[in-house]
Amino acid sequence: MATRKNNNPANKVEKDINYYKNKFWKIFFYGLGGVVVFFLLASWGLFGSMPSFEDLENPDSNLATEIISSDGVILGKYFEKNRSQLKYSDLPKNLVDALVATEDERFYEHSGIDGRGTLRAIASMGTSGGASTLTQQLAKQLFHGEGSKFLPFRIVQKIKEWIIAIRLERQYTKNEIIAMYCNVYDFGNYSVGVSSAAQTYFSKAPKDLTIDESAILVGMFKNSGLYNPVKNAQGVKNRRNVVLSQMEKGHIITKEQKEKLQALPITLHFKLESHREGTATYFREYLRDYMKKWMEENKKADGSDYNIYKDGLKIYTTIDSRMQLHAEEAVAKHMENLQQQFFIEAKTNKNAPFVNISDAETQRILKQAMKSSYRWTVLAEQDKSEEEIIASFSQKVKMTVFTWKGERDTIMTPLDSIRYYKHFLQSGLMAMEPQTGNIKAWVGGINYKYFQYDHVGQGARQVGSTFKPFVYATAIEQLGMSPCDTLVDGPFIIRKGRHNVTEDWEPRNSDNRYRGMVSLKQGLANSINTISAKLIDKTGPEAVVELTHKLGVKSEIPAQPSIALGAVDITVEDMVAAYGTFANQGVYVKPQFITRIEDKSGVVIYEPIPESHDVLNKDIAFAVIKLLEGVTESGSGARLRTQGGGSGDNRWTGYPYMFTNPIAGKTGTTQNQSDGWFMGMVPNLVTGVWVGCEDRSARFKSLTYGQGATAALPIWGYFMKLCYADENLKVSKEGFDRPKNLSIKVDCYTRPAVVKDTTAVEQDTDEFEL
Structure with missing residues (x-):
């Protein structure tokens, strides 16, 4: 019997369906398997290296080292790329909300890859967006940068990006991913990361950004080259308004807020962060040199070298940003005026300056x-x-x-x-807490961009009469003298052969007159040269040199009687430390400017140990303080307590300080007015100020403007006035601590001081022969 074929159409359809179904599933599973294998091969590095677990844990962020003040302000940075690390808690909420709303609205729902967004992108062939999540964008930024334009390479890079994104999501919290993303993005103008961008474009910390400013930065995430607020204000405004619309769509802001913010103009406070500009420039350069030596002596745990331009260190300093700004303002205010007078004098000098x-x-x-x-x-x-x-x-x-x-x-x-x-007069100022040695302000010159020589820690200059307290301290210690003891101010000669003098030395008073019997307090207050010379003759110059070195002065000092008049070159830093010993009851504390250094993970890798040693007992130190108080009560520093002043074009020569609190200080003027000094102290702050030209032969012709009381003292006065106005600084107005059972007579009876006309020439210059 013959078999009959089944030509039923229904059976044929069913057979076709089964065929195509089987084929579909084969293709699906083979395709799925191929994708899985492709992903595995990519993760194993067949298509190029993939980051290891360690790479993901410690991505190469090339972080800038931050210099941080004692009050928490970033003074500056050392960097190749200006990138700073922020924690999620440091980011303003309005910026985070704007970022998520604009770049990845389902960020908190996906695990690195947005499936819905990816399918939408495939269906629209990319016309509705690339569907890159924030995590994928972070992966791109951290590990392979911009994608290739060649399609096969782009596919490979996209798959690697997905793999890295998934790893990042497994390893980090959502908040950590957002913080990392905000830290690595390049905002242009040498600003990498939100912290640097906020400083560069708005001159503020990220936490202080307004909604409008946060929207500008978030808008830049799309393309910082195109949406650069310095070059493309209109484009940035348009992009900012898109971000604000997304924030309204995400119910972060109201419609009314959006419309109000969208109407605002683009307002910047643009300032490139530069090594040569900003706050504490001279100090930052001094610190950089110190860090070079520190890095030679200190290595990482693995033995490799530190790099202050890439390692993201945090250097916590003793500098107070508020006091630093006051110091810079004081120097600028006075030096601009003093320079005008210098140029006036130069017009009559054919060989000026x-x-x-x-x-x-x-x-x-x-x-x-x-x-x-x-x-x-x-x-x-x-x-x-x-x-x-x-x-x-x-x-x-x-x-x-x-x-x-x-x-x-x-x-x-x-x-x-x-x-x-x-022609330009320079200045150096340093302020220090005498009890701790903490340097609070450091101004090494008038403008670091143009004058890079540091006149605080680098340049030693002749100190004039500011050296005399060291002579008086030696006499009190060695000879048992007191501020109330008297000597004759009269002609005096140290003969050839005595104290190794090669020829007779006869010091002269700057005003060429003698006052007869005077106390040591009057001798220092009026800076009488013959009294200083007689004291060093009694103690011997060797004893003065020894004490001066104990006070922290590192300069070489010749053991000659002429040093009594200040024929010695010393830095401002050393002078402040030496005077600080008197304010600290005879205990020398080495100046310090670092409190600690942390690595990028916040681990403390260096913490200096304060250095100190006893120099004088409390009674002697207090006696010197009382001598120095006499200078500001009736001597060359008395103008700090008056309302005197110049007139006309010279109104700035007035001294409207009217300080009433105890102040210990000393002016100094070297021969020919090449250097003007003022050292001023209150119980918890010692400040030294030097003024002069780079070349000692460039100077004022007379004492009128060249003396320390006119050239340097006003800077100290203005600086202290600003510090006192800033009550948060807590600069003392109290008297110096008087030792119990004081054994040295310091309260001397003197005739009532006659307050001089403060516009008159102050006779403080020191003449000497070497």
Whole structure:
């Protein structure tokens, strides 16, 4: 019997369905298997290396090292890329909300890959967005940067990005991922991360960003090159408004808030963070040099070297940002005025700014400056002859020069610019807590961008009468004298051979007159040279040198009687530390500027141990304080307590401080007015101020403006006035602690002091012969 074929159409359809079903599932499972294998191969590194667990735990963030003040303000950074690490808790909530609403609205729902978004992107062929989650964007930023334009490579990179995103989600919390993303994004203008961007574009900490400012930064996440607020204000405004709309859509802000914020203009406080600009520039450079030496002596746990430009260290310093700003303001305010007077004097000086030097000496100074210039170095590297190089300094070129009214574009010869800059008076100021040695303010010059020599820790200058307290302290200690003991102010000669003097030495008082019998307190208050000379003759210069070194002065000091008048070069830093010993009851504390250093994880890797030693007993230290108080009561520092002043164009020479609290201090003026000093102390703050030109032959012609009481004291007065106005600083107005059972007579009867006309020339200069 023959078999009949089944030609039933229904059976044929069912057979076709089964065929295609089987084929579909084969394709599906093979495809799924292929994807799984592809993912496995990618994760194993077949298509290029993948980050290890350690890489994910410690991504290469190239973090800037932050310099942090004692009151928690970032003073500056050392960096190759200006990137700072923030914790999630440091981010403003409005920025986080704006970021999630704009970049990844289902961020808290997915595990690194947004399935819905991915399917939508595939269905629309990418026209509705790329569906990259915040975690995927972080993966791209951390480990492979921008994607390739070649499609196969893009697919591979996308898969690697998914794998990294999943790993990140497993390893970190959502908050940590957001913080990492905010820390690694490059906002342009050398600002990497939200912390740097907030400082660069708005001059504020991230926590202080407004909703409007947060929206601007979030808008930049799309493309910081295109949405740069400095170059494309309108584009940034449009993008910001998109972010604000997303915030309204996510019910973060109301419609009314959105409309109000969208109407605001783009307002920036743009300031590039630079090593040469900002707050405490001289201190930051001094700290950088210190850190170079520190890194040579301290290694990481694995033996590798630290790198302050990449390791994200946090250097906590003793500097108080408020006091630092007050110090910088005081220096700028006074120096601008003093410089005007210097230029007025220079107009009548054919060899300005140099005074009483030969043409040959002038040419030597200028040639040395030329040889130290960058221009000379560049031309020498081009094998130019010395004659050709010197000739180039007489050719006019365009340049930008410093003025107290701001930078100015001009045309002048490089040689003229050298002479121009030699006109500028410089200043150094340092303030320190005598009990701790903590340096609270450090101003090394008038403008670090143009004048990079540090006049606090780097430059030692002749100290004049500010050295005399060391002589008086030696006499009190060695000879048992007191501030009330008297000596005759009269002609005095130390003969040849005594104290190794090579020829007779006869010191003279600056006003060429003698006062007869005076107490030590009057002798220091009026800076009488003969009294200082008689004291060092009695103690011997060796004893004074020994005590001065115990006070922390590192300079070499010749054991000669002339040092009694200040013929010694000492830094501002050492002078402040030495005076601080008197304020700290005879205990020297080495100045310190670091409290601790942390690595990027917050682990303390260095904490300095304060250094101190006893120098004088409390009674002697207090006796010196009483001597120094006499200077501000009836001596060259008395103008701190008056309302005197100049008039007309010289109104700034007034001293409207009217301090009534106890102040110990000493002015100093060196021969020919090359250096002006003032050392001032209250119980919990010692401040030293120096003023002078870079070259000692560039100076004021007379004492009127060149003396320490006019050149340096006003800076101290203005600085202290600002500090006292800032009650949070708690700068003392009380008296110095008087030791119990004081054995030295310090309360001397003197005739009532006659307050001098503070506009008169103060006779404080010290004449000496070496």
